Amino acid sequence: MSGTLLEINDLAVSFSTQGGEVQAVRGVSFAVGPGETVAIVGESGCGKSVTAQSIMRLIPEPPGRIKHGSIHLHGKDLASLTEKQMRNVRGKQIGMIFQDPMTSLNPTLTVGDQLTEGILTHEKMSQREANKEAIELLHLVGIANPDERLKQYPHQFSGGMRQRLMIAMALMCKPELLIADEPTTALDVTIQAQIIDLFKEIQEKTGVAIIIITHDLGVVAQIADRINVMYAGEIVEYGTVKEIFYQPEHPYTRGLLTSVPRLDGDRSQPLIPIVGTPPDLFAPPVGCAFTSRCKYAMKVCQAHDPEVTELSEQHYTKCWLQDDRVEKPY
Template sequence: MSKLLEVKDLAVSFNTYNGEVQAVRGVSFDLDKGETLAIVGESGSGKSVTTSALMGLVPKPQGVIKSGEILLEGEDLVKKSNKEMQKIRGKDISMVFQNPLSSLNPTMKIGNQIIEGLVKHQNMNRTDAKKRAIELLDQVGIPNPEIRMKQYPHQFSGGMRQRVVIAIALACNPKILIADEPTTALDVTIQAQILELMKDIQKETESAIVFITHDLGVVANVADRVAVMYAGKIVEYGTVDDIFYNPKHPYTWGLLGSMPTLDSDDEELYAIPGSPPDMLNPPKGDAFAPRNKFALEIDGVMEPPMFKVSDSHYAATWLLHEDAPKMEPPESVKKRMQGFANTGGEE
């Protein structure tokens, strides 16, 4: 079966006064219809730049896609002009951004913001588009949609604004929905509602979702597969079960160890020491080595390849080499792995 989306060896850089920032360095992944892929990692790991490239939104001339392919049903989006990408954005690939207020036009009624996309991409007349907009608002759980259509963004709460943004993103029945930290600005209760909403909508529409987050805990009940990014590269890639039950990369251990759970206290939380590297001058060897207490001598010299753990699971760490010493995750990580197993993924 052909893949809906295939990203192959994608590299994105930004030219600054200080030099070239290598934001994304050889990222590859794929996506099937109806699947959710979560891309996780700290700020600056390259998650959002990767999805900006998928949307054709890498700012030019500073931003440059240096190499790679982004194949949407076999067509390379990297080769598309901005005018061609305008037809693809919204129709084939839509995006839900982190801050809904900045995504909405404050001078325009909510209904008109949904209708606009339907008229442009679906060739609907305004009467049909208005009817569809009301259906979309109802679908994302906004009460009294006929009345709310006539209101402005400032008249909605943060959670309701995010629902509106999701309605706009879904208006043209996109094949892929990119959600870039869509719940970060929301409180925990609303966050859970938005995540549940996205899961329900995916079942109805069969759209694929690329979910961007820095929080592994958020993806446990959302994703099918997880790509862990660090310093512009994917360092571990696998199913949710692979990542939560059998993590192999020390960076993934750190992310899991820093994830609070209902039965953990503050002392048990693990903090990854140091900070991500300067991508103006990426370190030689394994970029995570300076922060990794499990680092081997080779980590400072040579970058590790992607080792195959199973047919679905890969990790780029020298700890998986046959000659490497056997290392176990820290106790704090093991507790979270066990807690995840005990709750069936409901952490």
């Protein structure tokens, strides 16, 4: 895509364990443009967070390693950078919001110390100037009395406020890309809505691009421009929000959509779960990874991995049902 900010090609990440090699990410490719929001959705354990941590080069080596693939930010391959070079990227060019704010924040340091640490590392400024930047960001993320809040500790903030703190911390160095890993997990629906609105407001004011990682399709519908549906370490469908929600083509995507409640549908209809469990990534299937859970599975699905099919300019899927020789069951 033209004007690409981040481009990932054929990324594979594995972890060595006593039981063998876990192939957590298997050939993932996608791109993010300036100022857009791209979502990665899927069940727990599908490789979403590992993909995000790989972009930031936060995978512990060993046991983890990037087997192959590239992660280009403005054409620079992050996968080939040294740890020292990556420190100049983290925070300054790419910010990250981790899953659990309470475990990500240091309980022994004040909020002000934690907010200003990154900007003091990357920029030449005094503590006073850094505090001023921190106060402005706390205003931006909706925290009242920010000058007083800088002196407080994380335990003095509510769960929603801690999440706002994490967003402010990730934005301190004005990065071009923000990675939000399950940013609304463990928050009640009212606070979730506030956080989503906050992301929209921040994007309008700063133009930051966002990768949002979640299993919550309601969150995705409100904020994302494009969606990557991930299963067993692979992206099985990719498209715009409208294409994924109204024209889903992969059986797994359709299963995700029918397993969550809808406000615009018949509420008397029961939710339909996806039966079975994801495959063992110690020994991934030879063919399509979704075969054992797919009601449309054919012999070819078990024996051969499907090719990626282009459905439109921005809509792709990886499924044998797209083959011209197959009569679609839906």
